[in-house]
Amino acid sequence: xxxxxxxxxxxxxxxxxxxxxxxxxxxxxxxxxxxxxxxxxxxxxxxxxxxxxxxxxxxxxxxxxxxxxxxxxxxxxxxxxxxxxxxxxxxxxxxxxxxxxxxxxxxxxxxxxxxxxxxxxxxxxxxxxxxxxxxxxxxxxxxxxxxxxxxxxxxxxxxxxxxxxxxxxxxxxxxxxxxxxxxxxxxxxxxxxxxxxxxxxxxxxxxxxxxxxxxxxxxxxxxxxxxxxxxxxxxxxxxxxxxxxxxxxxxxxxxxxxxxxxxxxxxxxxxxxxxxxxxxxxxxxxxxxxxxxxxxxxxxxxxxxxxxxxxxxxxxxxxxxxxxxxxxxxxxxxxxxxxxxxxxxxxxxxxxxxxxxxxxxxxxxxxxxxxxxxxxxxxxxxxxxxxxxxxxxxxxxxxxxxxxxxxxxxxxxxxxxxxxxxxxxxxxxxxxxx
Amino acid sequence: xxxxxxxxxxxxxxxxxxxxxxxxxxxxxxxxxxxxxxxxxxxxxxxxxxxxxxxxxxxxxxxxxxxxxxxxxxxxxxxxxxxxxxxxxxxxxxxxxxxxxxxxxxxxxxxxxxxxxxxxxxxxxxxxxxxxxxxxxxxxxxxxxxxxxxxxxxxxxxxxxxxxxxxxxxxxxxxxxxxxxxxxxxxxxxxxxxxxxxxxxxxxxxxxxxxxxxxxxxxxxxxxxxxxxxxxxxxxxxxxxxxxxxxxxxxxxxxxxxxxxxxxxxxxxxxxxxxxxxxxxxxxxxxxxxxxxxxxxxxxxxxxxxxxxxxxxxxxxxxxxxxxxxxxxxxxxxxxxxxxxxxxxxxxxxxxxxxxxxxxxxxxxxxxxxxxxxxxxxxxxxxxxxxxxxxxxxxxxxxxxxxxxxxxxxxxxxxxxxxxxxxxxxxxxxxxxx
Numbered sequence: 001x002x003x004x005x006x007x008x009x010x011x012x013x014x015x016x017x018x019x020x021x022x023x024x025x026x027x028x029x030x031x032x033x034x035x036x037x038x039x040x041x042x043x044x045x046x047x048x049x050x051x052x053x054x055x056x057x058x059x060x061x062x063x064x065x066x067x068x069x070x071x072x073x074x075x076x077x078x079x080x081x082x083x084x085x086x087x088x089x090x091x092x093x094x095x096x097x098x099x100x101x102x103x104x105x106x107x108x109x110x111x112x113x114x115x116x117x118x119x120x121x122x123x124x125x126x127x128x129x130x131x132x133x134x135x136x137x138x139x140x141x142x143x144x145x146x147x148x149x150x151x152x153x154x155x156x157x158x159x160x161x162x163x164x165x166x167x168x169x170x171x172x173x174x175x176x177x178x179x180x181x182x183x184x185x186x187x188x189x190x191x192x193x194x195x196x197x198x199x200x201x202x203x204x205x206x207x208x209x210x211x212x213x214x215x216x217x218x219x220x221x222x223x224x225x226x227x228x229x230x231x232x233x234x235x236x237x238x239x240x241x242x243x244x245x246x247x248x249x250x251x252x253x254x255x256x257x258x259x260x261x262x263x264x265x266x267x268x269x270x271x272x273x274x275x276x277x278x279x280x281x282x283x284x285x286x287x288x289x290x291x292x293x294x295x296x297x298x299x300x301x302x303x304x305x306x307x308x309x310x311x312x313x314x315x316x317x318x319x320x321x322x323x324x325x326x327x328x329x330x331x332x333x334x335x336x337x338x339x340x341x342x343x344x345x346x347x348x349x350x351x352x353x354x355x356x357x358x359x360x361x362x363x364x365x366x367x368x369x370x371x372x373x374x375x376x377x378x379x380x381x382x383x384x385x386x387x388x389x390x391x392x393x394x395x396x397x398x399x400x401x402x403x404x405x406x407x408x409x410x411x412x413x414x415x416x417x418x419x420x421x422x423x424x425x426x427x428x429x430x431x432x433x434x
Numbered sequence: 435x436x437x438x439x440x441x442x443x444x445x446x447x448x449x450x451x452x453x454x455x456x457x458x459x460x461x462x463x464x465x466x467x468x469x470x471x472x473x474x475x476x477x478x479x480x481x482x483x484x485x486x487x488x489x490x491x492x493x494x495x496x497x498x499x500x501x502x503x504x505x506x507x508x509x510x511x512x513x514x515x516x517x518x519x520x521x522x523x524x525x526x527x528x529x530x531x532x533x534x535x536x537x538x539x540x541x542x543x544x545x546x547x548x549x550x551x552x553x554x555x556x557x558x559x560x561x562x563x564x565x566x567x568x569x570x571x572x573x574x575x576x577x578x579x580x581x582x583x584x585x586x587x588x589x590x591x592x593x594x595x596x597x598x599x600x601x602x603x604x605x606x607x608x609x610x611x612x613x614x615x616x617x618x619x620x621x622x623x624x625x626x627x628x629x630x631x632x633x634x635x636x637x638x639x640x641x642x643x644x645x646x647x648x649x650x651x652x653x654x655x656x657x658x659x660x661x662x663x664x665x666x667x668x669x670x671x672x673x674x675x676x677x678x679x680x681x682x683x684x685x686x687x688x689x690x691x692x693x694x695x696x697x698x699x700x701x702x703x704x705x706x707x708x709x710x711x712x713x714x715x716x717x718x719x720x721x722x723x724x725x726x727x728x729x730x731x732x733x734x735x736x737x738x739x740x741x742x743x744x745x746x747x748x749x750x751x752x753x754x755x756x757x758x759x760x761x762x763x764x765x766x767x768x769x770x771x772x773x774x775x776x777x778x779x780x781x782x783x784x785x786x787x788x789x790x791x792x793x794x795x796x797x798x799x800x801x802x803x804x805x806x807x808x809x810x811x812x813x814x815x816x817x818x819x820x821x822x823x824x825x826x827x828x829x830x831x832x833x834x835x836x837x838x839x840x841x842x843x844x845x846x847x848x849x850x851x852x853x854x855x856x857x858x859x860x861x862x863x864x865x866x867x868x
Contacts, residue, residue, distance in 0.1 A: 047856065048583060048584075048587065048854070048855070048856045049854075049855050049856070065499035065500065065501045065502070066499065066500075066853075066855055066857065067499045067853040067854075067855050068499070070855045072631070072854040072855070074628075074631035074632070075631060075850065075854065078630050078631050081633075083633075084633040084634065085590075085631075085633075086590065086591060087584075087587040087590075087591070088591065104591045105591065105593075137857075138855065138857045139857050139858060142857065149482060150482075150521070153482065153521040156519075156520065156521075157520060157521070157522065157538045157539065159539075194508075196512050197506070197508035197509060197512050197519075198508070199515075199517075199518040199519075200518065403837070403840070406837070406840070416509065418501050418505075418837075419500075419501040420482070420483075420501075420506040420509065421482070421483050421500055421501050421504045421506070421572065422481065422482045422483070423500065423571075423572045423573050423576065424573060
């Protein structure tokens, strides 16, 4: 048996154990910031991979293959010999005993970092979930890819014009970044990628609608950019409905109050809820289920427990909450890693966490995007170029950067999407057609 | 509505309708050979993609992403304006009415080409299927990838040494090309790719066994190469058992007669059966369910129905059957395409189909393979180099060739596998561990 730090009684067994729950942007940042510190670390995740979520919609719309935006956590953290990765589910947290109960065992901790992020929410309408899948995991992306690609196949087989059109109607609920990105990419898929591939139906007859309950798209952006995003979407052929609430969803379409829109494919990009792990900590939660933390991101009664990323409710000096975006999670992870190091050195608690807004980006389509950096506002091609560079730069792993660049260059010149592969069962198939 | 040939009453409606069932190597070859002929064509497949099956084991063992070896049929056939692709299931064939019943409608044909290939068979032991998945589709490959990668995760969580080792025991049943390729790649995964990624368990303790009921591996090759393949596998750490029949398989392992081998991961590469579509044609079948065709690959009573590829039972002049390999399917497809063209021109039936053996290749691992071209026999690095070039050359689509080359170069230098991504549910998880 080779020397393995955690098996070896001589080394490090008496070092404090830092347990990190979640291998997203926040959890990884903690692990990296603590590399070489006098701690043993365990990182637990339900999945074996870190996911570059900002590009997940490209897997869902057949532009990228899954391995291009996902990397095994073990591989990312391989060099940290004092860190153990475990694939497991968290069942419970006992903050007084300092224990986390997993599906396959219990772990004691000296310090705990909870970074399990958020999940999607249907605002009390969980019955809509089967008809309007949301996008959070790779499995979600595969499901959406399958539904979207098979909708065009159903349209090709269908002879009744109204039923055919229902298969060509796509509805995206929610006008945040994900909704805008999905709607724009769907419109390009229908108008640029697919037309020459079908004989009986015409993909260009696809109707893509984006429905937002609030008064404008991309509420996190400046109103000017919301308007620009709308115009760019409309140029791609997307019908944008703001100030419009969805009141019902079923397999055949949606209701907007009295109005009925027939559509066989509805995608949900409207609601986000904090990870259910927040409720296990016995700490106060905000309305969205996020954990209210102290200025140093620890729990009020438990300075040894930190909550970071989408799961943490942190106020900025301007009174607004820190947004649930990847850079914020990363900054919180780095902050907590530094805070733990300071404590190990017997130093005082650091100054409160401060979020540095690096800007906001949302892409709409080929050469269409909006970007906001402080007072600088970009749209169209310049915003798209910034988006492209930023996303390639932040993608984890040199190989993935290379592959994604190749894929995008290919897609840019050919309008092809190489990941137009359907696997799994077609769960939208109708028994009555058999 | 744009001009679409099949919608346009002026054009081609009175041309004969050639219906092709299956978009594998055979079906695609027919479609391509008939491009520009005075026929209307429809190609029906259950899946939306052509699959480069010779490399499927690389998706199963996390070396390649699915889109690298699969391409949408619509995209491949886009330029053939007189060809319609339909995604559908075949329910029945009525050769007297010249009709094929699909799950979503019925198609009349003037000429029918059945190219639906083969599926795996458990020789009357279908109860083994859940414990020993086989490799035929992309979904199969994802299932195997999930089981293999999660087995190492289970081993990492397991504290009991015997149970841990059971998760590190891998059994491959069947010593043909697929079995040899799977066993060799698994051994490399355990010994080269994973060791540095685990802390509590040691992937190098994995045991990979290859079990073949017949007297030697790779029965389609010269006995010398069978022996070379065995030696190369053993050098990689694979234990090879020939002349050994599996008598029982369950979730905990397999029985070889009186001997019990505990193993949580068993892969099935032993049996192939013809597609069930063969039984719908009312023609005589051989013992493996393949359709006995005339020398021109048509049915005895129905000269307008052709059967090609793995589903066809064709004798060579030397008395041996044409093997169920991709080049044979391709050659049959080209032959039938030419035969249909000849008939349209009122020419005589062509000379009987003759299989040209282009050689056989099987890869074992990095720089390890066997190859046979007539009397030329290669093994080790030269065979591997030929294998590499041949597979890159035959991969459909320039982009895929490029991506696969990049992936392989990357894997070669780093021993990494970029597709080590688990999605879907872990169906091997034990309730008693919860």
